[in-house]
Amino acid sequence: MAPAPPRPYVLLNMVSTADGRATIDGRSGPIGNRADRELFHGLRTAVDAVMAGAGTIRTERYGPIVAEESRRRARLERGLAAEPLACIVSGRLSLPVDIPLLADPQARVAILTPSAASLPGVAAQVDYVRTGNDGRLDLPAAFTVLSEHFGIRTLLCEGGPHLNSELLSAGLIDELFLTLAPKLSGGETPLQILAGAALEPPVEMDLLSVFESESDLFLRYRVVCSSASARAPAPARV
Numbered sequence: 325m326a327p328a329p330p331r332p333y334v335l336l337n338m339v340s341t342a343d344g345r346a347t348i349d350g351r352s353g354p355i356g357n358r359a360d361r362e363l364f365h366g367l368r369t370a371v372d373a374v375m376a377g378a379g380t381i382r383t384e385r386y387g388p389i390v391a392e393e394s395r396r397r398a399r400l401e402r403g404l405a406a407e408p409l410a411c412i413v414s415g416r417l418s419l420p421v422d423i424p425l426l427a428d429p430q431a432r433v434a435i436l437t438p439s440a441a442s443l444p445g446v447a448a449q450v451d452y453v454r455t456g457n458d459g460r461l462d463l464p465a466a467f468t469v470l471s472e473h474f475g476i477r478t479l480l481c482e483g484g485p486h487l488n489s490e491l492l493s494a495g496l497i498d499e500l501f502l503t504l505a506p507k508l509s510g511g512e513t514p515l516q517i518l519a520g521a522a523l524e525p526p527v528e529m530d531l532l533s534v535f536e537s538e539s540d541l542f543l544r545y546r547v548v549c550s551s552a553s554a555r556a557p558a559p560a561r562v
């Protein structure tokens with residue numbers, strides 16, 4: 325059998341209320357606590373690239389990925405670039421160029437898209453990874469480009485739910501960090517950490533660790549290797 329094409333080792337980090345909601349008032353920020361924010365920034369400090377779907381980028385209005393000087397120094401000491409490569413997945417390429425990330429001339433951004441178009445008037449340093457067609461990105465091919473042309477070994481995905489489902493069904497997630505917050509929020513059609521088509525068969529996971537802080541639960545799972553794509557080799561440290 326031919327070896328699977330190279331791809332980064334992929335971590336997914338999500339936060340949810342105890343009743344499974346991924347947002348409160350349309351944002352993820354109100355769900356987690358101080359320790360969750362620490363985990364969020366700690367993971368960003370440890371990886372080569374941070375990815376989000378266009379829906380999340382639009383809603384959360386992303387800024388610099390690692391802004392704190394001490395974290396930038398910690399990255400350099402680990403042999404990483406001061407700032408991870410920011411990766412945005414978009415089909416329609418309808419992104420607000422005034423969000424702090426795209427307005428920052430220092431930011432390095434890769435836009436993964438099937439579109440042949442480019443964003444006008446972006447101050448950030450943008451590269452385009454163009455795979456797929458008919459508005460659908462070929463995610464495995466794009467991940468191979470990230471690995472081979474950008475040297476990305478570890479990639480942190482920060483959602484959102486639609487992108488998560490696509491990545492899981494393509495067998496492209498290796499670990500899930502799930503923060504379960506002691507909150508109940510209800511609602512008729514709550515957005516959960518996965519959205520879109522059902523995963524068939526369901527993805528199986530092994531629990532790697534559980535921590536607790538101020539009643540938040542921090543769950544770390546390993547995705548059991550799916551048939552869609554072989555798991556990437558684990559990085560030395562995350």
Ligand SMILES: NC(=O)c1ccc[n+]([C@@H]2O[C@H](COP(=O)([O-])OP(=O)(O)OC[C@H]3O[C@@H](n4cnc5c(N)ncnc54)[C@H](OP(=O)(O)O)[C@@H]3O)[C@@H](O)[C@H]2O)c1
Nearest residue numbers: 338339346377378379380414415416461483484485486487
């Ligand atoms: N609780 C948490 O941890 C957490 C984390 C992240 C986000 N969120 C919340 O989730 C919400 C946003 O999530 P979402 O599911 O609506 O958006 P999303 O998954 O962030 O982004 C969806 C968009 O990504 C692009 N996309 C994804 N897969 C694609 C593919 N295979 N080919 C082409 N384009 C693709 C499309 O962009 P285009 O529309 O540009 O074509 C699509 O509309 C926000 O409310 C955010 O606050 C919560």
